[in-house]
Amino acid sequence: MTGLSRRELIGAAVAAGAVGSVPAMAAIAGGEALPALFQRRVGEAGLPGAAAVLIRPGEPPRFLSAGHASLPFQVPVSPATLFHTGSVGKHVTAVAVLRLVDAGRMDLGAPIGRYSAIVPEAWREVPLGTLLAHTSGIPDYGGDIAWDRPFGRAEFIADAGDRPLAFAPGTAWSYCNAAYTLAGYLLEDVTGQSCRALIADLFVRAGLRDSRVDDGEAVILGRAEPYEKRDGAWFHATPMSTSISSVAAGGILMSPRDIPAWKAALAGDRLLSPASRAAMATPFRFKSGRPSFYNMGWTIDALPKERAFRWHTGSVSGFRCFNFESRATGVAAMLFINAETDRHRAIGVGLVEAFAPGSTPLALRPIADNDPARTKAARSIITRTEPWNTALFAPELRVVVERFGDEAIDIISEEARPVLAFDLVQVERRAGLFRRRYRITTDLGASHLGVDYTPEGLIYAMKML
Template sequence: MICRLTSPLVAAATLTMLLALSMSIATAQIIEASPELIKKVEAALPDSPGASVLAIDDGKVIFRHSYGLADVENNVPCTPTTNFRMASVSKQFTATAILMLVDRELISLDDPLTKFFPGFPEYGEEITVRHLLTHTSGIPDYEGLVPKGTTLQLKDLDVLQLLMQTDIPLFEPGAKWQYSNSGYVLLGLIVERASKTPFEIFMKDDVFSPLKMTNSNVFQHGLNVVPERAYGHTKQDGKWVRADQSVTSATRGDGCVYTSVDEYAKWLRGHAERRLLSGKSHDAMFSPQVKTSRGDSSYSYGWFLDEYRGEERIHHNGDSRGFRLCSQVYPDRMAAVILQFNCDLQEPTIPIGERISDILIFDREAK
């Protein structure tokens, strides 16, 4: 394992570095990017109708720029305050909500699945909240359980029903790591049941509002709206057309947060200032919990941990219909890169983030 975040002491040091980073963000110290750098970054980005890029180094916002259109159909420009569907980057928000309830002693990481979902198959007695957080539950991904021909969007309770019809897990809980959107859908439902508050309301009142993320939300069609919304797109016959939703785009805990690069910076700052979680929960969230099957990375709670160019990296990508996201944090040098795209990309997101990190952070001194 390459990742060095192996103890609460090191995790605390990492958070101290994030705190220093966040304090500079709070002062809105932004280095104005040159037109040449703006064009260079644009040339390194994949083809997309719109994109937002935020980069921080040594605690300073060194790049903040958006390109193209948030909504091609209505010719709406993309800006740093445009809200994108964060897809699986949303998992860190759900994990935080769970840890907040642990801090409030409303749940335990060792609580079994059957505590929250009576009638779940017997194997749920061996699956804990911790297993769900770390993708070690053995629960199958619900996407593979959706009946053929389904056209209506699945809700969280639909996913729960599909899972309750499975007789055995894919593997014994805790035996291996296997990425599972199902686990985070269930975690969203657990937040709802333990807090006795609808998940989207809990996130708004208990997570976003304290961090002044006033334009961010967990989107629920018919219940709320996304201000300054980016719409997803795909390319057809050489033109960008709207492709914003699929049958799996309405589930909440695994991918339904909408936010902008500006508000995501508030999210990083809120963690660094420990405004949501106890010290114990912070240490756990930024420490490796399990080795993954993706190279030398580990997984904590809603984050991957590894290294890039000799630097510790905390990161996560998002991938859903019409959207691709990338968040990469380098705590040792108080740096971060956040990328948002409103289309399906052909190239994997991690190397895109690394390419932009090279330009804006690691090779910046050479310019």
């Protein structure tokens, strides 16, 4: 769940350079330097408060905190502070759906019209699983949503109306909060319980003591206050109504101290079957057979030698979150910030790399570029320095580019942030497909772009980290 446009979100990816150079991060990796590193990064970003938890198998979790959960009352952030996780909570919704799949009550391949009478007629044949992969074609919310005004099921259906699908289900990818909100309504209709009750049961089963579905209008003990910066000063962010702050698109409050138990529950048999856990870690496949980079609340990626990792960010009014897991090493992390900022991905990726060097693309070094023409084309697309040539795109990407224009791809404005270097750092070939990963350096530092190609050399996916 996010209050930012796709264009605004790219600021988070560009700001990944705020973590500093790779050698500097490696030099302070691990040990007692981590708290000082965290305090410094949060201080450099001028954030009111932040917390993080870092997990490595066989070791006690590391909890880090900086700043304040409440500025006027000077309440410090602690491991028990509750933060809104925004879209990081999408994987929680996916777990709730998969539990019903495990119980035989839902089927990822079944049309969503089977599970609810509220579904607009044009959407009834959309497969359930495509909601969780952002490949359903369901259009996202229309217009601007007022965070502090009610937007419940009735408003959702009125907003959806008779709007047609943006593309045929399973043929393309487009991030869609509305799809996850709808998944929550389907959960309620299938079970007869509120989504809030279903998530509460999940958290009890996982042994969590603080985490819960949010209630934007309630007084909740230990919840951080949300902030936004205006004219160089911090103000309280626009308050969210309960009907928006609690939807299944990411309406979760979590504390850092709950995260080790939550991740342990996800990795074991307490919540999901082995088959569902495997499905959650596997990229969705388009109808073309090509793999997406996303599924069930996770962006799924890999470093060279198939070192798999996955991540997700969250953005809502006054909060940011970054979630990370390395399937190759078991390293995991979550970062929480009680402010609107573009630096959550930056701080999160840099913190993980400092804690476990080699876990993120920050560890990759530039390599020889044997196809500079392809690199030039990728740079032109991501910086929008010239009109896009849609002939460069495979159908999975072309359809959303033609429909949504600049909103279809995270782009960097050369005018706002000149690109100082565009270096190839990874080339991977697998099952006839291949990926090239680039490090994009601006005055803020480095971010990373993954570009996926068909055997014919057409681009079918582009993703920033």
